[in-house]
Amino acid sequence: MEEKFAHPELRTPENLVYKRTDFLVDRPLSYCPGCGHGVVHRMLMEVVEDKGIGSITIGISPVGCSVLAYDFLNVDMLGAAHGRAPALATAIKRLWPNRYVFTYQGDGDLAAIGTAETIHACNRGENFTIIFINNGIYGMTGGQMAPTTLPGMRTSTCPYGRDVGIMGHPMKITELIAQLPGTYYVTRQAVHTPAAVRKTKKALRKAIDCQDLGKGIGFVEVVSNCNSGWKMTPVQANQWMEEHMFPKYPLGDIKVDGELVK
Amino acid sequence: MGELRLMKGNEAIAEAAIRVGCDGYFGYPITPQSEVMEYLMAEKPYETTGMVVLQAESEVAAINMLYGGAGTGKMVMTSSSSPGISLMQEGISYLAGTQLPALIVNIVRGGPGLGTIQPSQADYFQAVKGGGHGDYYTIVYAPASVQEMADFVKLGFDAAFHYRTPVLILSDGAIGQMMEKVYLPDPIPRRTEEEVISQCPWASTGKPPTREHHIMTSLDLDPAGQERLNLLLQEKYRVIEEKEVLYEKIDCDDAEYVFVAFGLSARICQKAVHLAREQGIKVGLFRPITLFPFPKKPLQELGKKVKGMLVVEMNAGQMIEDVILSVGFQIPIKHYGRFGGIIPTPDEVFRMLKEKIIGG
Structure with missing residues (x-):
């Protein structure tokens, strides 16, 4: 194999301070440059590695940009129909109670077509982890309006901006499911800065750890950008996200240890 | 026991x-x-x-x-x-x-x-x-x-x-x-x-370090890959058609006319066969047990021996299409159906056999 590095002699164990986890497949991601999916993939798989649960983890990818997450996450995976990941996870966790099960879903998948599955899995107090990427748009299909699209925000199916009088309001499904007794840990994070990435990793760990307690769903929303769908550069997209998405979708824990904290 | x-x-x-x-x-x-x-x-x-x-x-x-x-x-x-x-x-x-x-x-x-x-x-x-x-x-x-x-x-x-x-x-x-x-x-x-893991080595049960990760999906964005999957499925269905056909023949050996019916309709037709035989009319019943794979060949063979078939279904005529595809047009094949939750009686289907096939 061709050596990819300029100074292979420097790649000694004592010099190795940071590496790609073996639970990420060594292949180029299909996501746009600047997208948050890759970072969340990495944090999630680092948690799996840190916790030592790679051989007993089963993941479910959605329909949307992360439909191909199973190509990158080096654990056993299933690809769900649009919105149905929580139904798959419900059955898998009940049939394999000693496995760690997670769903990885976007906003269209989790908060539009899959709303019923999301709410009922949370309400039953299933013991799996939901990772919810909210970028306010349908990325994969080319930038259509999502349930989380902000008022006034332009997408290809609301080209003059989301008119809430006609198209309804953005849905804060994370706050909604936090109200249900079956959720145990609910948080909203982001991955636009190194500090935010570190917090997200901690949140993912806590959400996976919920499965050890058997007290209900661990739910991590990650507010992310979609620079392609938003038609911005990655830097502009992250700035726009801070200025517009965060006021509507404020970061931080919403429910901890089964108690609402916000 | x-x-x-x-x-x-x-x-x-x-x-x-x-x-x-x-x-x-x-x-x-x-x-x-x-x-x-x-x-x-x-x-x-x-x-x-x-x-x-x-x-x-x-x-x-x-x-x-x-x-x-x-x-x-x-x-x-x-x-x-x-x-x-x-x-x-x-x-x-x-x-x-x-x-x-x-x-x-x-x-x-x-x-x-x-x-x-x-x-x-x-x-x-x-x-x-x-x-x-x-x-x-x-x-x-x-x-x-x-x-x-x-x-x-x-x-x-x-x-x-x-x-x-x-x-x-x-x-x-x-x-x-x-x-x-x-x-x-x-x-x-x-x-x-x-046992699940050993009997289903293809399944996503948790990836041990000794194997590649498993992916359960029907998605293949590469047309060549998706066509390969389709060919594989079609090959599987041909094997199923070859090996899994189940059917039942009742009083078909000497039958001049047969009912073709499945499920509940077959139960009704079985009684109608008795009614016909009591009157000396040689009637049989062919009952597909597998509807896919459809028992094409046995029905085709039966079609060569009888004078006509009445397909009885509690619908407007669905299985009759597969019966005609199997038997062809050499003999009269007619349909009798009731819908909307009405269950036909044995007398009724026997009368229809006489009207549509024997007398027709």
């Missing part, structure tokens, strides 16, 4: 599921099949065999729970009735495309739309011609008795796992609700996790 019991068809399905070592049942209430889940919830197999029983929030969720369970190699099933089975079609297509084993029971009621809660056979096309999107078939068993309701659970799971394909039991509200004597075999223990 097993045991004999008097049970409803729906209860027999539930009891058989427990006894074959089913791992999970996921369902949603709908008349006339709700007894399946009611029976399971009352029996509490999760406390005895460890079988999971869960009432889902919808048929859509239930079929996707099946998809999840099947993708991990577990023996999973659901039951519903016509409108609910329509809601499940996307999931059944996914099961077929991902090549996953699962058992789906349709206790058919009259349609279209909300229709009626009375028995019908109007879901024949949906069951045997694919049902959902894409090129696929499911193996379809059509029980005609409570005994067969129980027996076909084992048969269905065996075929589902052998071919890695979803299997349907296509019954109706009358067989689901009626009580008959049924022999139940001794329970088979559920497979251990180790």
Whole structure:
């Protein structure tokens, strides 16, 4: 194999301070440059590695940009129909109670077509982890309006901006499911800065750890950008996200240890 | 040893599921099949065999729970009735495309739309011609008795796992609700996790360091790859057509005329055969047990020996298309159907045989 590095002699164990986890497949991601999916993939798989649960983890990818997450996450995976990941996870966790099960879903998948599955899995107090990427748009299909699209925000199916009088309001499904007794840990994070990435990793760990307690769903929303769908550069997209998405979708824990904290 | 019991068809399905070592049942209430889940919830197999029983929030969720369970190699099933089975079609297509084993029971009621809660056979096309999107078939068993309701659970799971394909039991509200004597075999223990992993080496059960990760999906964005999958599926269906055909012939050896009917209609026609024979008319009954694969060859052979066939169905004429495709146009083949939950009587179908075939 061709050596990819300029100074292979420097790649000694004592010099190795940071590496790609073996639970990420060594292949180029299909996501746009600047997208948050890759970072969340990495944090999630680092948690799996840190916790030592790679051989007993089963993941479910959605329909949307992360439909191909199973190509990158080096654990056993299933690809769900649009919105149905929580139904798959419900059955898998009940049939394999000693496995760690997670769903990885976007906003269209989790908060539009899959709303019923999301709410009922949370309400039953299933013991799996939901990772919810909210970028306010349908990325994969080319930038259509999502349930989380902000008022006034332009997408290809609301080209003059989301008119809430006609198209309804953005849905804060994370706050909604936090109200249900079956959720145990609910948080909203982001991955636009190194500090935010570190917090997200901690949140993912806590959400996976919920499965050890058997007290209900661990739910991590990650507010992310979609620079392609938003038609911005990655830097502009992250700035726009801070200025517009965060006021509507404020970061931080919403429910901890089964108690609402916000 | 097993045991004999008097049970409803729906209860027999539930009891058989427990006894074959089913791992999970996921369902949603709908008349006339709700007894399946009611029976399971009352029996509490999760406390005895460890079988999971869960009432889902919808048929859509239930079929996707099946998809999840099947993708991990577990023996999973659901039951519903016509409108609910329509809601499940996307999931059944996914099961077929991902090549996953699962058992789906349709206790058919009259349609279209909300229709009626009375028995019908109007879901024949949906069951045997694919049902959902894409090129696929499911193996379809059509029980005609409570005994067969129980027996076909084992048969269905065996075929589902052998071919890695979803299997349907296509019954109706009358067989689901009626009580008959049924022999139940001794329970088979559920497979251990180790057995599931060794018997389903393709499944997503958790990736040990010794193998590549498994991906359960029907998606292949490369057209060449998707065509390969389709060719593989079609090859599988040809093998199924070759090996899995089941049918029953009653009084066909000397028959001049035959009824062709499945499920409940076959029970009615069986009585009509007796009525005809009492009058000295040599009538037989050909009953397809598998609707896919359809018993084309045996029916074709029978077509060479008889003077005419009356296809009796509780629908507007669905299986008759497969009968004509099998037999051709050399002899008269006519249809008699009742719909909307009306069950024809033996006298009625015998009269129709005389009117449409013998006298015609």
